[in-house]
Amino acid sequence: MTKYQKQFFYFITSIILGGCNFNFNAPKSPPVNNFTELSKDCPTQPPSELILRDTKDIDLDNSLKEIDKGEMSSQQTVGYRFTGKKGQNLKFKLETNEVCLWIINPSNRIFTEKTLTENGTYLVQLATTNGKKINYHLSMGLEINSPSPSPKSSPKPTPSPLGKFSQDDAVELVKNWYNAKPRIFGRNYQTSEVEQYTTGILKHETLEKCNDGVCGGSVGWLKKYGCYYTYDSSEIKRVVDFNSSESDPTLTINVRETLQLHGSSVYGCGKPRQTYQKNVRYSFKQEGNQWKIIAYQVRG
Numbered sequence: 136m137t138k139y140q141k142q143f144f145y146f147i148t149s150i151i152l153g154g155c156n157f158n159f160n161a162p163k164s165p166p167v168n169n170f171t172e173l174s175k176d177c178p179t180q181p182p183s184e185l186i187l188r189d190t191k192d193i194d195l196d197n198s199l200k201e202i203d204k205g206e207m208s209s210q211q212t213v214g215y216r217f218t219g220k221k222g223q224n225l226k227f228k229l230e231t232n233e234v235c236l237w238i239i240n241p242s243n244r245i246f247t248e249k250t251l252t253e254n255g256t257y258l259v260q261l262a263t264t265n266g267k268k269i270n271y272h273l274s275m276g277l278e279i280n281s282p283s284p285s286p287k288s289s290p291k292p293t294p295s296p297l298g299k300f301s302q303d304d305a306v307e308l309v310k311n312w313y314n315a316k317p318r319i320f321g322r323n324y325q326t327s328e329v330e331q332y333t334t335g336i337l338k339h340e341t342l343e344k345c346n347d348g349v350c351g352g353s354v355g356w357l358k359k360y361g362c363y364y365t366y367d368s369s370e371i372k373r374v375v376d377f378n379s380s381e382s383d384p385t386l387t388i389n390v391r392e393t394l395q396l397h398g399s400s401v402y403g404c405g406k407p408r409q410t411y412q413k414n415v416r417y418s419f420k421q422e423g424n425q426w427k428i429i430a431y432q433v434r435g
Contacts, residue, residue: 169246170236179236180245183212190258199226204272205233205262215259219251223277230272233264240301243321243365256323264368271324277402281293289407298368300419301425302323305386307331309417312389313369317343322363324354334422335429345391362398367408 141169177290187216193202193215217335219225226249229236240246251257263269312332317342318325342352349356357363368391375387392411398404413433 137236177264179296181212181235181237182262190216193259193275195218195219195275197276197278199228199274199276202273202275204270205269206268207261207343208268209263209265211262213261214360216351217257217259217277218255219276219277220254221251221252225251226278228274229261230274231269234271235262235264235367236260236273239322241318241323241325243317243323255318255325258323287323299385300379300421301380302374302379304426305384305417305419306371306374306388307388308419308426308428309388310371313371313392316369317364317366319354320357320364324358324363326354329354332428334420337428337430350410353368357398358403360398360404362396362404365395365397367393367395372412376416384419387414387421389414 148205191203191214195217202215203213225238227236227352238246239258239260240251241253245258255434261271261273261276300327302345314365315325315328315332319329324340331340333341340352341354344352346356349359351358372389372391374387377387378385389412391410393408393410395408396404396406416432416434418430418432419426421424421427
């Protein structure tokens with residue numbers, strides 16, 4: 136027996152007797168396709184905020200199609216954005232169990248169900264669960280033919296008979312506007328409700344105005360720089376005054392609001408949470424058969 140044959144014989148014998156487990160074809164992590172199968176190491180909230188201007192818009196349909204694949208480090212977070220309707224069924228497949236996935240609904244809350252509960256823009260965020268680089272492969276689909284119940288949203292204010300606008304009408308309209316602000320100025324930028332409740336100056340300032348080369352009003356500015364607001368509370372404390380003019384009614388209220396501006400401090404965002412209580416005067420205008428907010432003024 137030659138020297139090399141002896142070495143090979145001793146090598147094979149050591150494997151058999153020693154029971155060494157040489158797994159040359161180690162199985163890959165099974166794909167994850169529902170929230171309960173995601174890694175137990177995943178926190179309930181993402182470890183960092185998405186930089187919204189870097190999220191990718193994706194179009195989903197009935198098929199489970201590849202969205203993205205690549206390598207991710209512990210310092211990296213990946214984000215996508217898709218539009219869905221209430222009642223549609225969301226499906227996904229994540230081919231690694233070392234990457235966490237979060238879905239953020241249009242109301243800026245973590246979503247862990249199969250069936251969408253709101254109309255609007257949903258965010259998808261990925262991040263790793265450990266410090267090493269991980270390869271990931273994400274596929275997603277949305278059953279677009281699922282029956283969609285009527286969207287649950289704030290009721291439209293109904294004008295009083297003969298075009299008259301009462302104090303109750305004004306208060307209800309302003310309440311609806313405050314309820315919509317977390318969706319309009321939040322990180323999903325749901326602008327459809329702007330036209331539902333506003334017109335004139337307020338609509339222009341919110342959706343259309345250009346300032347320093349940035350167009351799209353206040354929502355356009357937030358979206359461009361990846362900033363957004365969250366609202367802990369918005370409460371009308373009392374009605375200060377109501378002017379029932381048939382052509383130009385106004386409502387002055389005392390409102391208490393707690394909010395926070397998120398984003399990069401480079402653009403003036405990243406502010407701490409703040410609470411204010413002030414008097415605000417709202418002006419209204421009838422557009423067709425519906426009253427809308429045309430402007431507001433903070434009065435101290």
